[in-house]
Amino acid sequence: MxxxxxxxGGTVINWICINFSRNVQESVTHGFCSKLAQMCGISGMNINPNLVLHKCTP
Structure with a gap:
């Protein structure tokens, strides 16, 4: 697309990006989530660029 x-386009106020991999750096995950929000905005969605949770570790 x-x-x-x-x-x-819909409105997304609260959202989260979950990565279950143990081998990916936090900066890679954050970059992917930022680019995902940016592409949604370019496509016509009204999306909050800030994630609900930034990082959870057990």
Whole structure:
């Protein structure tokens, strides 16, 4: 769906990106989540760029 726009894009206020891998650096996950929010915004969605939770470790 590259270069496509939503006619009536939804609004996302609270969202989270979960990574279950143990081998990926935090900066990679944060970069992916930021780019995902950016692409949603470009596509016509009204999305809050801030995640609900930033990092949870057991």
């Amino acid at each position: 590259m270069n496509k726009k939503m006619v009536n």
